[in-house]
Amino acid sequence: MTAKIMPLAEAVARHVKDGQTVALEGFTHLIPFAAGHEVIRQARKDLTLVRMTPDIIYDQMIGMGCARALVFSWGGNPGVGSIHRFRDAIENGWPKPLAIQEHSHADMAGRYQAGASGLPFSVLRGYVGSDLPKHNPNIRSIECPFTGERLAATPAINPDVTVIHAQKADRKGNVLIHGIVGIQKEAVLAARAAIVTVEEIVDDLAAPMNACLIPHWVLSAVCHVPMGAHPSYAHGYYGRDNAFCKAWDGISKERETFLAWMQKHVMGTKDHAEFLRSAGIAMETARA
Amino acid sequence: MPSAAANLARLTHAPGVVLIYESGTIGAKPDVLPLSIGDGELAEHADTVVSIPEIFRYWLQGGRVDVGFLGAAQVDRFGNINTTVIGDYAHPKVRLPGAGGAPEIASNAKQTWIIIKQTKRSFVPKLDFMTSVGHLEGGDSRARSGARGAGPTAVITDLGVLTPDPVTRELTLTAIHPGITVEQAKAATGWELKVAPTLAATAPPTAAELATLRELHARTARAHGTPGATE
Structure with missing residues (x-):
C-alpha cells in the first residue's frame, strides 16, 4: 500500500476546498457519484463545478448548495428529461444563484486537452452562427496565422481538482479504465490534483499495451469505492440503474422531497456503503 | 428518435x-x-x-461524418435550431439542456437531418436562442459563414418532410405523411409555410x-x- 491509497472521506478532506474549481468527469459511464456525495457530506461550498454533462450528481451538488458557478456543455438526465435542481438554480436562484459558463461538447473537450497539454487555449472549428459566444466572454475567435481562417478559441481548463471513477487500480495506484473512456484522462492531466475512486484494487492490472492507463504518479489519491459510479454504470461490473435515473425525476422535482432524500440517504450516512444500504440499492457482485 | x-x-x-x-x-x-x-x-x-x-x-x-442527426426544441424557417433556453438567456422561462455536440455537428457533418415534432411552439418565426447553425439567414449566408457541409437537407416531422429551397434555403414542405393535410402542416408552423407545387406522399413503412x-x-x-x- 502506498500513501496514495486512502479512504474517500480523507481524500476529499485533504484535496477539495471551498471556493475551488472542481471537475467530476465521466461521460454517462463511470460517473463519480460516491465522490460527489462525499463533497456534499463535507459541505463544501462556493465551488466552480466543471463538467461536460451535468446530470444527477451535479443536480444533487447544486441543490445542496455546493456550487456558485457551473461550466458545462449539456445539462440533463439522459433519456429522462430535465434536471430540476439545476433548472431551479438557474431559473429561480435556489438554493443560491448559479453563474453559468456554457460551451459545446467539442469545445469542452478541447479546453481540457489544452489544460492537459500546458497550452493556454484551445482552437476549434465551431460555434458558427451560434449565440453562445454572445453570452460567454470566454468564447472568442482567432485568425489562423497560416490560412487566415477564423476559428473559435477558448481558454484551457485547469481544475484545482478533478475527480473520476474507474474500474480498477493496482496497489501502487495505477488506474485502468475501459469502455467509454470519455474525457477522464484529459480532465485528470489538466488538474492540479486528482482523486480516483475504483471498483477494485488488484495485484496486477493486466493492462493491454494500448490501454487507457493513468499512472499513479499523476494522481493525488486513489480510493476503493465499490459501486462508486451508481446509478451510472461501470463496464464489466454493473449496468446503469435506469429505474433510479427515472425515479430521480420525481424525487428532485420539489425542493422538499429533494432535501428529505438527500438528508436521509447522503447526509445521514457516513460513507458510500451505508448510502447504498440506506437507499436500498443492491450491491451487484455479478460481472456483466 | x-x-x-x-x-x-x-x-x-x-x-x-x-x-x-x-x-x-x-x-x-x-x-x-x-x-x-x-x-x-x-x-x-x-x-x-x-x-x-x-x-x-x-x-x-x-x-x-456524412449525416448528423439533430433534435431541437425550436427550429426556424432556415433550419437553425435552439436547444438552449425558452425566453431570455439570463432569465429563462425554460432552461433546456444546452448545446451538447450539436453546434459542431451542425457545422461539420456533410449534411444534417433534423427530427422534430411540428407545432407552432417548435416551428417558430424567430428562435429564442440560436444554438446551432442551419442555413443561417438563407441564400448563400451559410456558405459564407465558414460552416462546412450542406447543412440541414431534411427536417422530418410527424406531419411530413421539409427540405430547403435550392436558392433561398427556406424550408419547404415537400412531402406529407398519409392522412395529413397541408392545412394541418400550415397550422402547425409559426411562419407562412412554403409548400412545393408537387407534394410527395411519404411512403408508408413496409x-x-x-x-x-x-x-x-x-x-x-x-x-x-x-x-x-x-x-
Missing part, C-alpha cells in the same frame, strides 16, 4: 451503415436502443471506442420495416423498461 431511425436503417436496408455516437463509439451495433448516448450497449458491439476529444476532433471536425422496428422496441422495453431515447 434519431437512434431508433438509424438502427432501423442498419437492421433493414443499410447493414453497412456506420453509427457514431458522440460518446466515442464508432460502428455501434446495439441490440437494444440505448437510454443515453453513452450506454455500455453501444461500446460493447462497436468497432472501436475512442475518447471524447478524438471523436470530436479526428472524426467530426476531420470531416468524416411490413418488414414495421416488424423490425417493433421487435427493436420490444427488445429495448425488456432490457430497460422503456422504448429507448437519446440525449
Whole structure:
C-alpha cells in the first residue's frame, strides 16, 4: 500500500476546498457519484463545478448548495428529461444563484486537452452562427496565422481538482479504465490534483499495451469505492440503474422531497456503503 | 428518435451503415436502443471506442461524418435550431439542456437531418436562442459563414418532410405523411409555410420495416423498461 491509497472521506478532506474549481468527469459511464456525495457530506461550498454533462450528481451538488458557478456543455438526465435542481438554480436562484459558463461538447473537450497539454487555449472549428459566444466572454475567435481562417478559441481548463471513477487500480495506484473512456484522462492531466475512486484494487492490472492507463504518479489519491459510479454504470461490473435515473425525476422535482432524500440517504450516512444500504440499492457482485 | 431511425436503417436496408455516437463509439451495433448516448450497449458491439476529444476532433471536425442527426426544441424557417433556453438567456422561462455536440455537428457533418415534432411552439418565426447553425439567414449566408457541409437537407416531422429551397434555403414542405393535410402542416408552423407545387406522399413503412422496428422496441422495453431515447 502506498500513501496514495486512502479512504474517500480523507481524500476529499485533504484535496477539495471551498471556493475551488472542481471537475467530476465521466461521460454517462463511470460517473463519480460516491465522490460527489462525499463533497456534499463535507459541505463544501462556493465551488466552480466543471463538467461536460451535468446530470444527477451535479443536480444533487447544486441543490445542496455546493456550487456558485457551473461550466458545462449539456445539462440533463439522459433519456429522462430535465434536471430540476439545476433548472431551479438557474431559473429561480435556489438554493443560491448559479453563474453559468456554457460551451459545446467539442469545445469542452478541447479546453481540457489544452489544460492537459500546458497550452493556454484551445482552437476549434465551431460555434458558427451560434449565440453562445454572445453570452460567454470566454468564447472568442482567432485568425489562423497560416490560412487566415477564423476559428473559435477558448481558454484551457485547469481544475484545482478533478475527480473520476474507474474500474480498477493496482496497489501502487495505477488506474485502468475501459469502455467509454470519455474525457477522464484529459480532465485528470489538466488538474492540479486528482482523486480516483475504483471498483477494485488488484495485484496486477493486466493492462493491454494500448490501454487507457493513468499512472499513479499523476494522481493525488486513489480510493476503493465499490459501486462508486451508481446509478451510472461501470463496464464489466454493473449496468446503469435506469429505474433510479427515472425515479430521480420525481424525487428532485420539489425542493422538499429533494432535501428529505438527500438528508436521509447522503447526509445521514457516513460513507458510500451505508448510502447504498440506506437507499436500498443492491450491491451487484455479478460481472456483466 | 434519431437512434431508433438509424438502427432501423442498419437492421433493414443499410447493414453497412456506420453509427457514431458522440460518446466515442464508432460502428455501434446495439441490440437494444440505448437510454443515453453513452450506454455500455453501444461500446460493447462497436468497432472501436475512442475518447471524447478524438471523436470530436479526428472524426467530426476531420470531416468524416456524412449525416448528423439533430433534435431541437425550436427550429426556424432556415433550419437553425435552439436547444438552449425558452425566453431570455439570463432569465429563462425554460432552461433546456444546452448545446451538447450539436453546434459542431451542425457545422461539420456533410449534411444534417433534423427530427422534430411540428407545432407552432417548435416551428417558430424567430428562435429564442440560436444554438446551432442551419442555413443561417438563407441564400448563400451559410456558405459564407465558414460552416462546412450542406447543412440541414431534411427536417422530418410527424406531419411530413421539409427540405430547403435550392436558392433561398427556406424550408419547404415537400412531402406529407398519409392522412395529413397541408392545412394541418400550415397550422402547425409559426411562419407562412412554403409548400412545393408537387407534394410527395411519404411512403408508408413496409411490413418488414414495421416488424423490425417493433421487435427493436420490444427488445429495448425488456432490457430497460422503456422504448429507448437519446440525449
